[in-house]
Amino acid sequence: MQAPYAKPDRRWLDELQNVVHLAANNKAFKRMQAVCHTDHGAFQPELAKLDVDAEGNLRFHVHMVETVVAPLFEVPGDIGLLATMLRLGLRFRYEVIDKYRQVRPGRTPLCTVADLVAEVRAAIEVIENDAQSRGAENLDEATVVDLFTSAQDQDDMATVLDRWNRARERLFADPPPAELSRLRAILEEMRELNYRFMCLGSRRFHEMVCTRWGDAPHREG
Incomplete structure (x- = not known):
């Protein structure tokens, strides 16, 4: 299938190039998350087949699979x-x-702290790329904070986002965290911040639903 015409967001292409590079070097790769949005729908790339000719040249077949996930x-x-x-x-x-x-290093003979850091980074990037390819690239801190109405909630959310960004910077620093204790400290802080974010966000979502949907007419079953 010929790839559809892509809009300016080309994260799907960057992710596809990375997967092809890994596959060409006989390395493991994860399923691509980024989505190509077009005027005719949204499509997710999948590496479907690899052909090797007599001279050792590689030819990859890519399927663009239509997805129902909206931007x-x-x-x-x-x-x-x-x-x-x-x-x-x-x-x-x-x-x-x-x-x-x-998780501890040593779960497999080749699993080190560096391997764990790389896995955690990759898992975060999968989520971020998935969100960005679906139109969330413009969700900056101010936009998220403005979803809340009370000054206290806005201050709390701004603090959560600031601390999350700093924790992420430590995780993606170069050189990366070399000790398991440092990696665990970062993940523990992320756990706390994720909990605070979900508490604030779910409460605000409940308020929105009650305010905006509460006057919907009741239908008898």
Whole structure:
């Protein structure tokens, strides 16, 4: 299948190039998360087949699989933005924090602290790339804070986001964390911040639903 015409967001292409590079070097890779949005729908690239000719040249076959996941801008208003942020918070909790904060090096002969750091980084980038490819690239700190109405909630959320960004910077620093204790400290802080974010966000989402949907007419079953 010929790849559809891509809009300016080309994260899917960067991710595809990285996967092809890994596959060409006989290295493991994860399923691509980024999505190509076009005027005719959204498509997710999948590496489908590898051919090797007589001279050793590689030819990769890529399928662009239509996905039903809509970009963020098709979800109405700030309630859609907050719902998206809560979804990301859930993914961080289960795909990163709970999965890695108790993992030890040595689970396999080649598993080191550096391997764990690389895995955690990759897991975070998968979630971030997935969100950005679906239209969340413009969700800056001010936009998220403005989803809340009370000054206290806005201050609390700004603090959470600032601390999260600093924890992420430590995780992605060069050189990366070399000791298991440092990695665990970062993940423990992320766990605390994720909990605070989900508490604030879910409470605000509940307020939005009650305020905006509460006057909907009741239908008898």
